[in-house]
Amino acid sequence: MPRSSRIWVHMKNAPLGGLTILFLLVMAALFAEFIAPHSPIDQDITQALKVPFFLKGGTLSHLLGTDELGRDILSRIIFGARISLVVGFIAVAISGFIGTCLGLISGYFGGKIDSIIMRVVDVQLSMPYILIALALIGALGPSLRNIIIVIGITSWVDYGRVIRGEVLSVKENEFVDLAKIAGCSTYRILLKHIFPSVVNSLIVLGTLMLGRIIIFEAALSFLGLGVQPPTPSWGIMLADGRQYLTYAWWLATFPGLAIMLVVLGTNLVGDWLRDMLDPRQRAVVRGKR
Amino acid sequence: MQRYVIKRFFQSLIVILGITVIVFIIIHLTGDPTDLLLPPEAGPEEKALFRHELGLDRPIYIQYFEFIKNITHGDFGQSFRHQTSAFSLIIGALPATIELTIAAMILSIVIALPVGIISAIRPRSNYDRIGMTFALLGQSIPVYWAGLMLILLFAVTLGWLPSTGRGGIEHIILPAITLGMFSTAAIARFTRSSMLDVLDTDYIRTARIKGLTEYIVVLKHAFKNASIPVLTMTSLQFGRMLSGAVITETIFSWPGVGRMAVQAIYNRDFPVVQTAVFITSVLFVGINFLVDIIYTYLDPRIKYK
Amino acid sequence: MSGEEKILEVKNLKTYFFTNMGVVKAVDGGSFHLKKGQSLGIVGESGSGKSVTSLSILRLVPKPAGRIVEGKILYRGEDLVKKSQKEMRQYRGKKLFMISQDPMTSLNPVFNIGNQIGEAIRRRQNVKGNDLREKIIEMLKLVHIRSSENLIHAYPHQFSGGMKQRAMISMALACQPEILIADEPTTALDVTIQAQILKLMEEIRQKYNTSIILITHDLGVIAKFCEYILVMYAGKIVERADVKTLFKGNKHPYTRGLINSLPHLGKKQQRLSSIRGQPPDLLNLPAGCPFEPRCDYSIERCSHEYPPTESAGKGHLISCWRWREI
Numbered sequence: 001m002p003r004s005s006r007i008w009v010h011m012k013n014a015p016l017g018g019l020t021i022l023f024l025l026v027m028a029a030l031f032a033e034f035i036a037p038h039s040p041i042d043q044d045i046t047q048a049l050k051v052p053f054f055l056k057g058g059t060l061s062h063l064l065g066t067d068e069l070g071r072d073i074l075s076r077i078i079f080g081a082r083i084s085l086v087v088g089f090i091a092v093a094i095s096g097f098i099g100t101c102l103g104l105i106s107g108y109f110g111g112k113i114d115s116i117i118m119r120v121v122d123v124q125l126s127m128p129y130i131l132i133a134l135a136l137i138g139a140l141g142p143s144l145r146n147i148i149i150v151i152g153i154t155s156w157v158d159y160g161r162v163i164r165g166e167v168l169s170v171k172e173n174e175f176v177d178l179a180k181i182a183g184c185s186t187y188r189i190l191l192k193h194i195f196p197s198v199v200n201s202l203i204v205l206g207t208l209m210l211g212r213i214i215i216f217e218a219a220l221s222f223l224g225l226g227v228q229p230p231t232p233s234w235g236i237m238l239a240d241g242r243q244y245l246t247y248a249w250w251l252a253t254f255p256g257l258a259i260m261l262v263v264l265g266t267n268l269v270g271d272w273l274r275d276m277l278d279p280r281q282r283a284v285v286r287g288k289r
Numbered sequence: 290m291q292r293y294v295i296k297r298f299f300q301s302l303i304v305i306l307g308i309t310v311i312v313f314i315i316i317h318l319t320g321d322p323t324d325l326l327l328p329p330e331a332g333p334e335e336k337a338l339f340r341h342e343l344g345l346d347r348p349i350y351i352q353y354f355e356f357i358k359n360i361t362h363g364d365f366g367q368s369f370r371h372q373t374s375a376f377s378l379i380i381g382a383l384p385a386t387i388e389l390t391i392a393a394m395i396l397s398i399v400i401a402l403p404v405g406i407i408s409a410i411r412p413r414s415n416y417d418r419i420g421m422t423f424a425l426l427g428q429s430i431p432v433y434w435a436g437l438m439l440i441l442l443f444a445v446t447l448g449w450l451p452s453t454g455r456g457g458i459e460h461i462i463l464p465a466i467t468l469g470m471f472s473t474a475a476i477a478r479f480t481r482s483s484m485l486d487v488l489d490t491d492y493i494r495t496a497r498i499k500g501l502t503e504y505i506v507v508l509k510h511a512f513k514n515a516s517i518p519v520l521t522m523t524s525l526q527f528g529r530m531l532s533g534a535v536i537t538e539t540i541f542s543w544p545g546v547g548r549m550a551v552q553a554i555y556n557r558d559f560p561v562v563q564t565a566v567f568i569t570s571v572l573f574v575g576i577n578f579l580v581d582i583i584y585t586y587l588d589p590r591i592k593y594k
Numbered sequence: 595m596s597g598e599e600k601i602l603e604v605k606n607l608k609t610y611f612f613t614n615m616g617v618v619k620a621v622d623g624g625s626f627h628l629k630k631g632q633s634l635g636i637v638g639e640s641g642s643g644k645s646v647t648s649l650s651i652l653r654l655v656p657k658p659a660g661r662i663v664e665g666k667i668l669y670r671g672e673d674l675v676k677k678s679q680k681e682m683r684q685y686r687g688k689k690l691f692m693i694s695q696d697p698m699t700s701l702n703p704v705f706n707i708g709n710q711i712g713e714a715i716r717r718r719q720n721v722k723g724n725d726l727r728e729k730i731i732e733m734l735k736l737v738h739i740r741s742s743e744n745l746i747h748a749y750p751h752q753f754s755g756g757m758k759q760r761a762m763i764s765m766a767l768a769c770q771p772e773i774l775i776a777d778e779p780t781t782a783l784d785v786t787i788q789a790q791i792l793k794l795m796e797e798i799r800q801k802y803n804t805s806i807i808l809i810t811h812d813l814g815v816i817a818k819f820c821e822y823i824l825v826m827y828a829g830k831i832v833e834r835a836d837v838k839t840l841f842k843g844n845k846h847p848y849t850r851g852l853i854n855s856l857p858h859l860g861k862k863q864q865r866l867s868s869i870r871g872q873p874p875d876l877l878n879l880p881a882g883c884p885f886e887p888r889c890d891y892s893i894e895r896c897s898h899e900y901p902p903t904e905s906a907g908k909g910h911l912i913s914c915w916r917w918r919e920i
Contacts, residue, residue, distance in 0.1 A: 494694065588704060
């Protein structure tokens with residue numbers, strides 16, 4: 001079947017909902033100052049704990065209500081997108097970079113190096129990642145910079161294993177042997193011949209990891225170990241919301257909803273990308289010829 | 290078979306050794322506890338003496354050996370805050386965590402397996418679509434939000450269930466659902482895809498050619514094969530649950546290792562944190578080892594590798 | 595050796611696959627019959643529809659893409675197309691059985707051989723325990739597998755390819771079917787093992803008067819084994835005849851091309867002859883005869899009108915506009 005029509009079949013199935021959510025996320029993160037109706041950190045005690053606009057007593061100026069310090073929930077959510085995305089992208093980049101490098105080395109060279117790296121992966125996978133993160137944050141101190149580093153360090157293993165698997169299968173292809181015969185340096189082979197075959201998996205994995213890392217960041221912030229107030233992070237908003245759960249449910253509900261929608265978006269888009277880009281996992285039309 | 294078990298056992302030991310290295314590194318990142326433990330007026334000689342007593346002035350590899358030696362005796366240091374051995378604190382909290390995790394795991398499997406199997410038997414039906422949509426949602430909902438929303442619904446609004454503490458069945462339901470949500474979704478999805486792969490094979494066709502009832506084809510022939518990768522996945526989920534337990538226990542004030550670790554971080558009580566990391570990791574390694582043994586009973590091909 | 599009783603009649607069978615990329619007419623109007631104890635061969639390239647024909651008879655066409663859209667499959671007068679899956683289970687494993695191409699994948703890897711053959715035996719008789727074990731050993735003996743306690747508890751991956759196929763045949767025997775379909779039973783095996791398996795199948799046919807439908811692309815196997823042969827191309831049965839006529843007196847250009855492309859021992863050839871052109875694209879079949887693009891005898895009419903099936907006498911049927919001149 002010609003390649004162009006195959007791509008078209010995939011384009012037809014694009015998850016519009018997921019892509020819209022991600023688009024909104026990026027827009028919110030980039031243009032928060034222009035979109036948000038209020039500042040996320042301005043406090044106004046007189047406006048504290050106002051209900052969302054669709055309930056009795058709510059106003060249109062605070063569509064999703066306010067928190068205990070009178071800060072507008074909607075604006076904080078919009079600005080929170082920026083934190084989530086910043087942490088998300090950088091952590092994905094860090095873990096992706098480490099994971100890809102080690103995966104490439106491990107898969108390509110095999111032997112002792114492979115064994116050692118895989119042992120490290122095994123060890124790290126045996127340790128519950130949140131606890132490692134807790135311990136590291138405890139040691140380094142909570143801050144935006146630190147949680148990015150910690151998340152990056154704990155998340156590389158997922159990349160490492162997948163990339164290594166890809167490399168192992170690509171390695172057997174003929175064009176690699178041809179490149180070796182032609183005298184290409186190892187570095188060149190890795191970069192120009194093997195890496196491109198691996199890029200597809202990287203894209204799929206990166207998308208899926210973005211969602212998971214956003215959840216991870218919010219979890220750490222929820223526990224008070226991540227971004228520190230007054231910076232608006234969805235995780236911190238949830239922690240606040242927890243205290244007021246009994247009489248101001250909207251404090252916790254909306255930020256969490258935002259997280260869920262974003263992760264739903266990354267999962268939908270990631271699944272779609274996987275169907276499109278990763279031929280081995282692509283759904284085959286079931287039926288004999 | 291015995292050789293396989295012994296081999297896996299030693300592999301597990303090596304992993305545990307690796308865990309000790311990482312925990313050791315974390316301990317050293319934490320820095321010198323001298324300033325934390327001594328009163329602020331302590332002079333430099335007192336500090337030097339203290340360090341010497343703790344063995345902090347010796348070379349790193351010696352400290353590491355001391356560390357290993359102590360661990361094998363169950364000595365993880367004293368909790369800074371509670372003046373008892375960190376080890377005993379963690380072990381004391383372990384049963385609660387195990388109880389919660391097992392409850393969550395049972396719940397997950399009981400729901401996920403049938404959902405996955407039925408979805409696979411009737412792919413693309415309404416049942417399948419709804420099931421898989423819920424599964425997708427389940428994997429997108431963060432643990433902490435799920436917990437809070439469940440509390441909001443069942444404890445605050447309806448008042449049916451308590452929101453904190455450990456006790457009877459009514460106390461464990463919400464935490465178990467919260468903790469198990471992601472795993473239920475993941476296992477359901479994976480069971481479905483594993484079953485679909487198996488149902489497409491030649492040997493299932495052979496079973497059908499024999500004229501066996503669909504019930505037997507699916508539950509005996511297909512499921513036994515499909516369950517093998519699902520088992521791997523389930524044991525991975527267990528590890529994930531140990532992470533999720535940290536947050537779930539915090540939200541529901543469930544007296545387990547996770548909550549203790551979080552409190553310890555707030556209190557800068559590092560020995561407790563480190564012990565928590567170590568114990569839960571070893572627990573996970575143990576579970577994996579058991580699962581590997583169960584494997585050999587499920588998949589006859591393993592023994593001969 | 596075959597009697598005159600027609601136990602299977604396939605009439606105008608059309609099995610199509612509905613895919614994202616179009617409709618594949620895997621079997622497009624096939625009709626044939628099978629007599630008791632007869633060995634029928636279906637020969638054709640990959641994609642000719644021969645496997646799908648057998649799956650259609652068993653009503654195991656892969657859903658949801660595949661469907662029998664038209665036609666009748668009469669087994670002793672009962673139309674199998676109209677049966678529900680539940681009703682079909684009365685036929686499968688008792689009256690009908692199929693051995694597939696790849697013995698490596700046809701046996702369930704997590705159950706031992708005794709278990710799998712035992713299941714087949716229990717379709718017919720309610721035996722358990724020691725009686726069952728004896729029957730299993732008996733079945734294995736019939737396919738010349740010397741069995742012991744150990745063997746019954748052995749798993750498929752411990753068998754060689756030939757043994758696996760023999761185990762499948764033993765399963766077939768346990769079912770005592772009236773019709774046994776063998777889909778490329780020897781393709782995945784060495785030549786020496788091939789001969790063993792074919793011999794075994796012939797023994798079964800003689801002993802139990804089982805009708806066998808042998809599906810293959812290998813003309814040598816067909817020649818050795820089958821009494822009557824169907825030639826399929828792109829979903830259509832283009833020629834059918836008894837084995838002698840097919841090899842010596844064939845009248846369809848495709849059949850002729852196939853037979854001619856067999857290398858001859860003892861005769862010097864300059865080059866191997868082959869059929870020119872590409873295999874058909876099942877998604878884009880031409881309106882007329884699907885073989886037309888590759889046919890040396892084609893005329894204008896061939897490209898837009900499919901020829902009717904005509905008889906050349908004595909059960910020899912051809913679908914070609916120009917068969918009389920070939």
